[in-house]
Amino acid sequence: MVFFHQYFLIFALCTLYVESANPIAQFCNEFSYTITPELSQNIDSVLAKLIQNTPQTGFNITDFGDEGKEVNGIAQCRGDVPSQECTACLQTAAKEAKKMCPNQVEALIWYEYCFLRYGTRNLIEDDDMGFRVVHYNVEYVTNPRLFKETLTGLFERIRKVPLEPNSKGFGKGEVKLSDSVTLYVMIQCTRESDNTKCERCLSYVEGRFKSLCEDKKGCRIIYSMCYVRYELYSFFFGTDKKLSLVNSSMANYVVGKP
Numbered sequence: 357m358v359f360f361h362q363y364f365l366i367f368a369l370c371t372l373y374v375e376s377a378n379p380i381a382q383f384c385n386e387f388s389y390t391i392t393p394e395l396s397q398n399i400d401s402v403l404a405k406l407i408q409n410t411p412q413t414g415f416n417i418t419d420f421g422d423e424g425k426e427v428n429g430i431a432q433c434r435g436d437v438p439s440q441e442c443t444a445c446l447q448t449a450a451k452e453a454k455k456m457c458p459n460q461v462e463a464l465i466w467y468e469y470c471f472l473r474y475g476t477r478n479l480i481e482d483d484d485m486g487f488r489v490v491h492y493n494v495e496y497v498t499n500p501r502l503f504k505e506t507l508t509g510l511f512e513r514i515r516k517v518p519l520e521p522n523s524k525g526f527g528k529g530e531v532k533l534s535d536s537v538t539l540y541v542m543i544q545c546t547r548e549s550d551n552t553k554c555e556r557c558l559s560y561v562e563g564r565f566k567s568l569c570e571d572k573k574g575c576r577i578i579y580s581m582c583y584v585r586y587e588l589y590s591f592f593f594g595t596d597k598k599l600s601l602v603n604s605s606m607a608n609y610v611v612g613k614p
């Protein structure tokens with residue numbers, strides 16, 4: 357529960373964004389146990405199990421190792437992503453997580469299509485809201501008032517959808533702003549979190565929309581328990597153009613536990 361408290365998060369700052377190749381958020385816990393060959397092997401085993409087990413339902417929790425050396429893992433794919441792409445995403449995520457955190461036993465990595473996390477602690481009990489990454493489009497909308505109203509309305513309309521039993525923690529929606537412009541919004545809650553945690557996370561996001569995303573053409577807010585994104589182009593699976601972040605910038609926010 358005190359995982360992120362007082363810790364500094366180190367992110368890779370990327371100037372060029374490639375949707376499929378680069379993670380949208382990543383974290384190595386520098387303060388986790390020192391890696392040993394046994395723990396490293398247990399991480400490998402957990403990752404292999406997650407890649408194997410997750411695509412079927414889009415979500416899995418597993419562990420591996422003897423008591424005291426046990427590694428826990430969680431993996432999830434975005435709710436609209438088919439199993440084949442889920443597998444591909446998790447394979448990349450597993451490889452990159454170990455590469456970016458070679459000496460740590462705890463890692464968290466988000467891609468657009470999947471999410472992966474492992475460590476020796478009980479990850480499910482960790483409901484810390486200290487981990488946050490924001491990406492936003494550097495351009496502004498032309499009609500802020502209409503945009504704000506529409507975004508708020510759409511967010512309110514879909515925010516309960518991830519709480520429904522068969523939603524895979526995923527909700528999406530779209531609204532036309534004009535004849536040629538459509539707003540697309542997506543919410544993804546991590547499925548290990550219960551509805552209360554999902555709702556709490558979404559309240560956090562809602563509260564920070566104004567300061568972090570106000571009037572921006574596109575924005576993504578990533579917490580360890582939920583991920584919210586809106587754009588003026590479709591990024592839903594099957595319609596995404598994969599290079600639509602042309603004029604975007606990444607801003608990384610490093611915060612302690614509130």
Ligand SMILES: *[C@@H]1O[C@H](CO)[C@@H](O)[C@H](O)[C@H]1NC(C)=O
Binds near residue numbers: 409413418
């Ligand atoms: C993870 O996958 C295994 C094997 O398919 C399955 O038995 C288990 O119930 C899954 N766990 C979760 C939390 O979905």
Ligand SMILES: *[C@@H]1O[C@H](CO)[C@@H](O)[C@H](O)[C@H]1NC(C)=O
Binds near residue numbers: 602603
């Ligand atoms: C990006 O921004 C530049 C300068 O504001 C503009 O000329 C260009 O058209 C923009 N590109 C896209 C894809 O929006």
